[in-house]
Amino acid sequence: MIIKFLYDKGLRSEHANTVACAAIGLSVASWFTSRKVEAQGVDRADRWGIFVATWPATWFGLGQALSQYERTVVSFGR
Template sequence: MIVKFLYDKGLRSEHANNVACAAIGLSIASWFASRTVEGKGLDRADRWGIFVATWPATWFGLGQALSQYERTVISFGR
């Protein structure tokens, strides 16, 4: 089970949720940087922003799974 493995390695739900929040900022930053620095047009900047914007959902989902696992571990012990 991946969630148990990640929990045993020290990843907690709050870590995953913090990464998800950071990924939202990274999405905005990558869109802005692609738009201004690269100069390859708005379409490319939108693609970068959308690509990075898929990450927060994954991290929030992982945070939710870890949160449920943490409740199970605390309730029933190991």
């Protein structure tokens, strides 16, 4: 139901996978920036990197679900 809603709103598997890849880069960038800029030390930088690193798995999962839904829509029509 949620996947159909997202598909109807225009989100496609390519979009979700692109966001997932960008989130990987954002994770590395947030870790590096936090490590260099904040005075909190490496522990805080690690927490930022890990927090942002949870996003790609979610987006890749959505991309996979959308891909399966797209195959169903193309195969059977709406």
